[in-house]
Amino acid sequence: INKLKSEFLRRASHELKTPLISIKGFSDLILSLYANQLDSVITSKVREISDGCERLQNIINTLIETSRLESPELKPKVKKEDLSFLIKFCVHELESLAETRKQSIKLDIADELFTNIEKEEIHDVLSNLLTNAIKYxxxxxxxxxxxxxxxxxxxxxxxxxxxxxxxxxxxxxxxxFGKIERYGQGLDLGIDGTGLGLYISKKIVESHGGKIWMESEGKSRGSTFYFTLPTV
Ligand SMILES: Nc1ncnc2c1ncn2[C@@H]1O[C@H](COP(=O)(O)OP(=O)(O)OP(=O)(O)O)[C@@H](O)[C@H]1O
Ligand SMILES: [Mg+2]
Incomplete structure (x- = not known):
């Protein structure tokens, strides 16, 4: 029963995440693009939507984390999936967030990449790495x-x-909780995190038999996050 419970918790949390990213992305987009055309009462309501999404995101992350800790023996349920498609899907979901920060996302990926993965989990990894790149x-x-x-x-x-x-x-x-405080570095980060994203991503990648690492030449010189997955 315990195993079923955490399995359910994990799946439910994953399902909750995706629409939330869109709601938050679009409410932030409204705030950044139309704030000066809208009534201040309306913008403050939209800001409440965005803040609420953020709190929900934190709760969901904690849920996912707890369900993993409860049963560390839980193996991913892998299927043959096109990673290329998943990357494009993820980029599409986060485009509006990048747009609010006037950033560009360039793709240089193969057309088809077949891997044995649990789609929802690798989606979380991609989504965290990409959200981090946008936030930081x-x-x-x-x-x-x-x-x-x-x-x-x-x-x-x-x-x-x-x-x-x-x-x-x-x-x-x-x-x-490897969160690094980024305030006071001249970044207007509207999105606060819990510092679990990379920790969870590492667990997911490793449970798929892959590796995850990061390279950066130093402060203000950008970063590159890498991860590997076995192909089929
Ligand atoms: N691309 C990046 N560039 C610079 N710093 C980064 C980047 N990605 C992550 N970081 C730093 O690493 C820390 C840990 O990242 P992680 O994704 O685990 O947590 P978070 O983004 O703070 O919160 P969460 O992902 O749980 O919402 C972040 O707090 C941030 O300071
Ligand atoms: Mg993160």
């Missing part, structure tokens, strides 16, 4: 997603020209 890159920044095919695995990379990492910061980001 100043407006008008550039984000690029690439795939590279090796012998029996594919490497996905998400590069941004944002705030990057110092050597010290690099050591803690994949840890639980």
């Amino acid at each position: 890159t100043p407006p008008t920044g550039k984000i690029e997603i690439k795939t590279e095919l090796r012998e029996d695995f594919v490497v996905v990379s998400i590069n941004d020209n944002g705030i990057g990492f110092t050597e010290e910061q690099k050591t803690k980001i994949f840890q639980k």
Whole structure:
């Protein structure tokens, strides 16, 4: 029963996440594009929608996390899926968020990439890495997603020209609650996180038999996150 319960919790949380990203994305888009044409009463209501979404996102992340901790033996339910399609889907979902920050997302990926994955989980990884790239890159920044095919695995990379990492910061980001305070660095980050995204992403990638890592040449010099997945 316990296993069923956490399985249900996990799936329900995943299902809740996707529409929430759209609601938040579009309410933020309204705020940034039409704020000066709208009544201040309306904008304050839209801001409440956006803040509410943010709180829900945090709760959902905690739910996913708890369900994983409850049963660490839970293996992903993999199926043959086109990773290329999933990447495009994810980019489409987050386009409005990038648009609010006037950022561009460039894709340089293969047309078809067949991998054995649990789609919802890898969606979470992509969505977290991409949301991070958007959040931690100043407006008008550039984000690029690439795939590279090796012998029996594919490497996905998400590069941004944002705030990057110092050597010290690099050591803690994949840890639980590895949140690094970014305030006071001149970034207008409207989105606050819990510091679980990369920790969860690492668990997911590793449970699929892949690896995840990050490279950055230093503060304000951007970052690239990489992960691998076995191909079929
Ligand atoms: N692309 C990036 N550029 C610069 N810093 C980043 C990038 N991605 C993550 N970080 C830093 O690493 C920390 C950990 O990231 P993580 O995704 O785990 O947490 P979060 O984004 O703060 O919260 P959550 O994902 O749980 O909403 C972040 O707080 C942020 O400071
Ligand atoms: Mg994150």
